[in-house]
Amino acid sequence: MTTTGEVHRAAAGGPWWWERRRSALFDGGLGVLSAAECAVEGVSFAHKAGLPAAVGVVFGVLAGATLVLRRQWPIAVVLVSVAITPAEMGVLMTVVALYSLAASEMPRRIIGALASMSFAGTLIVTVVRAQQDAARGVDAFQVGTWLVPFIAITTALGVTAPPLLLGMYVGARRRLMESLQERNESLERELSLLAERAEERAEWARGEERTRIAREMHDVVAHRVSLMVVHAAALQAVARKDPEKAVKNAALVGDMGRQALTELREMLGVLRSGEAVPQRVPEVPLQAVGVAAAAAASRAEAEAEGDGGPSLAELEELLGQSRAAGMVVEMSVEGDVVVYAAVVEQTAYRVVQEALTNVHKHAAGAKTYVRLAHRGAEVAMQVENEPPPVPAAASVGLPSGGNGLVGMKERVAGLGGVFVSGPTDAGGFRVSAVLPAQGVGRLAG
Incomplete structure (x- = not known):
């Protein structure tokens, strides 16, 4: 897991902890520049410390090259930059390390503590160097007591404050974009789920409507046709024995048939005209559609039918x-x-x-x-x-x-x-x- 707030994907194509190859090349370039700067400054450090120049160069290269790790371990890079500050090395490393730390998802107290250490180290080194420079040039001009602290504070603030503020801004912006992206993805998932549920509710409502129509057709037809069959059987039995009763039964059969056709025409007419109010699907989770949902659908069905039924x-x-x-x-x-x-x-x-x-x-x-x-x-x-x-x-x-x-x-x-x-x-x-x-x-x- 990284500490910079970036979501690394396995299929992104970058080596090791980098998300993209471009990021790896960029950090590698920064590492080379930092190593070169520290190597040059290491010669001066070795001369002041009485060490061979090669030792100072190797030390500078190793210290400056740690900037490559700024995305993965920004705390370690900041600590290295603070450690080499007394040697007057690694200005580029300090700036980039503070920016990377501020842009990461580290707790603010850790960022504040490390930034304070870097500021204090830079301030002390600047004060010492300014005093040394003033001591060497005392015959040329007179230095006020206020100038050294002013130069030291300005330099320390200039090295630590801008990268720290920029990193905090970039980190906050990145987290905001990630939050917006997550919210967008969440909304898309919710919309997809709502669309699926709407389709399922619509399918359920269509099924309920088919069941209702089938039930109505059964109630209308079955009773009338049953009576017609009974009368037809009676008509067949008495046709020769009692013609008058047979005529009466035939009239009843005709009346029943006409009533059945009238009710069927009324029902089919409503279906064709679309005047019937569709069933209102209850707003409940689909897994809860059971007896309660059936009751709501039946009530809506009855409200749609109004006073037209028996x-x-x-x-x-x-x-x-x-x-x-x-x-x-x-x-x-x-x-x-x-x-x-x-x-x-x-x-x-x-x-x-x-x-x-x-x-x-x-x-x-x-x-x-x-x-x-x-x-x-x-x-x-x-x-x-x-x-x-x-x-x-x-x-x-x-x-x-x-x-x-x-x-x-x-x-x-x-x-x-x-x-x-x-x-x-x-x-x-x-x-x-x-x-x-x-x-x-x-x-x-």
Whole structure:
């Protein structure tokens, strides 16, 4: 890991710790210049220290060449520059090392401590050299007491402050750019995720819409066609024996067919015109789309359908159609009659309708009981049939797609209700549903 705040990538192509070859060449060039400067200054240092010039050159080359490590170990380079400051070597190395340190991600206290050491070393060396120069030239001119400190402080500040401030600016700018880039990448990921979730929600909504349309088509067609088949069977049985009854049954079959076609035309017309309000997809995580999401979708579906669907007030007409087909149906109502929200009225009607359709299909001729209970906070309905007469059950032969009970359960569960179905102990079949009352308003009068 580097200390300069740069993100090095393995595929960048640079040797060792450098991100790019250009950076490696640049640092190598700086190292050569620093080594040459320190080598030249090393000759003067060796002369003052009484050492061979070759020793000073080698020492200067080794010390100056450490500038190559400025990106990887800026602290070490600064410490070397501070160490060779008393030898009056490495001005270029000091400037570049302080810049690299300030531009790195080192804690500010470490940068401040090392910069203070470099400033102090430069200040001391400058004071000593200025005093020596003043002592040698004392006969030529008179030096004020203020000049030496002024020169020393100015020189020390000039060597340490500019590279330090520039490095801090470059480091802050680099970190800002990296932060902006990370934020941009994060926003791109979020947008991509939102787009994927939107597509998934749209696909889920399309699936729910297909299911709703299929359920509506089933409810509309199955009941009417079942009654038509029952009347057709009765018409075939009495055509020769009772022509008057046969004519009546034929008229009923025609009425049923016309009603079925009318409802289908209305539904298909709405689909073609696009007047129906699309289902509102709940804003929840996709993994949470379950019963709650189905309930929200069913509520939105009912709000879209408005008052165009059937209601509980039409149950008597529905039962009358089954009675006309020969079914014995008794209905009882408990509690005060109330008006529910359109979704509740339509769902309750469809449950009773589909239950009667199943009786026509699987228990033709069986006596059926329809019970409706208004309980204030909820409405309950139950359709129960007795065991069918064996000849009647064998003669009808209506096909079953197996979707009736599933559709009823989906409707009821979508509103947060309870649906139960199953055979009775007496050999019949019972369908029960309880729906929560929504938008209840007591009938006037």
